[in-house]
Amino acid sequence: MKMIGFTILGAFTLNFGTNPPIPIGFIVYLLFFSITKNKAAKKGAVYLGLFLFILASGIPFAQKFLYEFPRHLEVVQEYGDFDFADHWGRMQDRFDLRNAELHRLRLTYDKEGEVSEFDYYFKVRETNDRRVDYRVELSLEDHHFTVNRRIHHTQQTYNFIHHQNRNEHMEIGRFFNQLEEVGLKEIQPDNEYHFYKIDVGGEYYRFAGNVRRAYYIRNKDVHPLKEEDLTVYGVGMSVTGFDRTEGDYIKSRALYFMDAALNVDEEEG
Known part of the structure; x- marks a missing residue:
């Protein structure tokens, strides 16, 4: 469950009118989390969440690019x-x-x-x-x-x-x-x-x-x-x-x- 939580943290975003939204969860992890136990696994879970965020953010841009291609x-x-x-x-x-x-x-x-x-x-x-x-x-x-x-x-x-x-x-x-x-x-x-x-x-x-x-x-x-x-x-x-x-x-x-x-x-x- 903790690994799932760290994955969700890595994928968590907030949109302040920016496009794409800001990966606030990953930023919070870098600034405030000091992990000693299962550090590699938890770090991997956070980066997996970040990867999922990047993938989800990139799909609309790819769709728009393909749609607008002459x-x-x-x-x-x-x-x-x-x-x-x-x-x-x-x-x-x-x-x-x-x-x-x-x-x-x-x-x-x-x-x-x-x-x-x-x-x-x-x-x-x-x-x-x-x-x-x-x-x-x-x-x-x-x-x-x-x-x-x-x-x-x-x-x-x-x-x-x-x-x-x-x-x-x-x-x-x-x-x-x-x-x-x-x-x-x-x-x-x-x-x-x-x-x-x-x-x-x-x-x-x-x-x-x-x-x-x-x-x-x-x-x-x-x-x-x-x-x-x-x-x-x-x-x-x-x-x-x-x-x-x-x-x-x-x-x-x-x-x-x-x-x-x-x-x-x-x-x-």
């Missing part, structure tokens, strides 16, 4: 006819994704709709105190996406306050479905530039600004935004057209809204 997802579509809905379906199947919020997406494509750069960032709330952030980046040369994941543990109280003070983000599957339905060839301001860049934060917000270069997407079509449509509530995409003239880039920017609600009052949204 993964690859093969590109199965042609870049000139990229299927965004199919890509997201494969992401869901591979990583078992549900309720994923879009937080950033950048996409570069030419006037024929061929994709040359593509990366996006989204968050999944798995439990009240666990969130996983995903960053996905296309590698043209290797013909695959690199998927990086990071686990975040947060306080439940903080989550509630944070949720109350942030704008809603679009579900990423919904975004990709709408993008696929309308097609990249239709998201080209002026339709006269060599290539285009989409930059979207995924956040719903109200817009009542200049409608001169603003559009909204509905029923698979792009519609010009009019003064009588304001205020608009939706997810805005900044789309910039680029061309090269004597070595310099010229550009033109427009704003496209997905999931757009028109004539929204101030208290709505």
